[in-house]
Amino acid sequence: MTYDAIVIGAGAAALFFGALNKDKLNILMLERNDRVGKKLLTTGNGRCNYTNTKLDENTYNDKDFTSYMIEKYGYEAIVEKFKAMGIYPYMEEDRVYPMSLQASSVLDVLRYENDRNNIDIKTDVFVKSFHKDGDIFVLKDQNANIYKGKSLVIACGGAAMPKFGSDANLFKQIKELGISVIDTKPALVPYECDYKYLKHLDGLRVKAKLSLxxxxxxxxxxxxDVLFTKYGLSGPTVFQLSRYIKGKESAYKFSIDFFYTFTEEEMFTLLSERRKDIGHKSLDEFFIGLIHKRLIIPVIDRLGLAKETLAKDLSENNLHKIVKILKDFELDIIKNKGYGIGQISLGGVATEEINAKTMESKKVHGLYFIGEVIDIDGPCGGYNLSFAWLSAMAAYDDIRSRWKA
Known part of the structure; x- marks a missing residue:
């Protein structure tokens, strides 16, 4: 049998592609895991933050590539598609979750829609090779089984979570077609840092401004939030900034501003008043009530004074130095925590290789890419899943226009 389309992968983008198939095209989906959508269950801390009300092309690394599909479909289309499947939205500020607050709900309805749309899903199938024979794509799996399709949709993910099958295994074959692939690296990921007090600070979570x-x-x-760990820093701020770390990671530093709502002048005034009011206290007592107790020793250490020093003996230069420490607390970066920890991977099929309106390869007619396999990344908050849904809609609409009976 020759299918209208074969999809490699059965993650978020692929399952949404299948859920769109109300036209009942003959679609085959090949998944290397024993179950579909494993990675989807981990999204949004298990709650699946599936889109964002502030969806905008400027939040992505390539706004020119994402602008058309966001304008054509947008956040509203995503919400409506999921409502039609039974997933009603629950809002937390700009983030959109299923009303059940369960990622499993999203996976369940996607599986139901794929079954309803007669998608032929085969699990435990590892695609070893694929090529184009005339107008037909020919795929071979690990058991030498052959599959044929008029269109091929690659939705195998990036390299973020090898245990779920997202390990960039198809990139070598994609390159052999003459298609450019950008090297991958983990993103939305914690970082190891070089700082002697990390074990002392392990588990401390603070609201702050983090700068890269x-x-x-x-x-x-x-x-x-910034989360201290025994190895470095984690939390939403670290995840967001990880997208901007390019090349040699040790060339970067993190800087924490614990008092980002204060200017340096306001902070100096606050410390001056504090010195006047409780100048009789030693430094280790002076900071109590101002900063978290576990930060006191690290701050005093950076100040370079004995903890027994009385606050009244602090000079103006000392106060300026404290301001600098509290508003520019630097940590040297060593490296990221790697694939399997990072929520997404940067890199993938270069956007200049793909028609931004259809997700079709510019070099190989009938070959499409959707989801994280493409070199598109967005911040935390439902942006990366939104791209999976949007790219699936763009590809499906184009394939449907060709093969709908």
């Missing part, structure tokens, strides 16, 4: 610095210059910053 290179050669003393701020590359990007973000305001949200």
């Amino acid at each position: 610095k290179k050669a003393g210059k701020i590359i990007k910053d973000d305001e949200d």
Whole structure:
């Protein structure tokens, strides 16, 4: 049998592609795992933040590539498609979750729709090779089984979670077709840092502004929770900034501003008043009530004074130094925590190789790419899943226009 379309992978983008098939095209989906959608269950801390009300092309690394599909479909189309499947939205600020707050609900309805649309899904199938024979794509699996399709949709993911099958295994074959692939690296990922007090600070979560610095210059910053770990830093701010770390990671630093709602002048005034009011206290007591107790020793250490020093003996230079420490607390970056920890991977099939309106390859007619296999990444907050849905809609609409009976 020759299918209208064969999809490699059965993750978020692929399952949404199948759920769109109300036209009952003959579609085959090949998944290397024993179950479909495993990675989807981990999204949004198990709650599946599936889109964002502020969906905008400027949040992605390639706004020119994403602008057309966002304008054509957008956040509203995503919500409506899922409502039609039974997933009603629950809003937390700009983030959209299923009302059940369960990622399993999203996976369940996608599986139901694929079954309803007669998608032929085969699991435990590892595609070893594929090529085009005339107008037909020919695929071979690990058991030498042959599959044929008029269109081929690659939805195998990036390299973010090898245990779920997203390990970039098809990139070599894609390159052999003459299609450019950008090297991958983990993103939305924690980082190991070099700092002697990390074990002391392990588990401390603070609301702060985190800046990413290179050669003393701020590359990007973000305001949200910062989580100290025994190896470095994690939390939403770290995840967001990880997208902007390019090349040699040790060339970057993180800088924490614990008092980002204060200017340096306001902070100096606050410390001056504090010195006046409780100048009789030693430094280790002076900071109590101002900063988290576990931060006191690290701050005093950076100040370079004995903890027994009385606050009244602090000079103005000392106060300026404290301001600098509290608003520019730097940690040297060592490396990211790697694939399997990162929520997504950067890199993938180069966007200049793909028609942004249809997701079809510009070099191989009938070959499509959807989801994380493409070199598109967005911040936390439902943006990456949104791209999976949008790219699936664009590809399906184009394939349907060709093969609908």
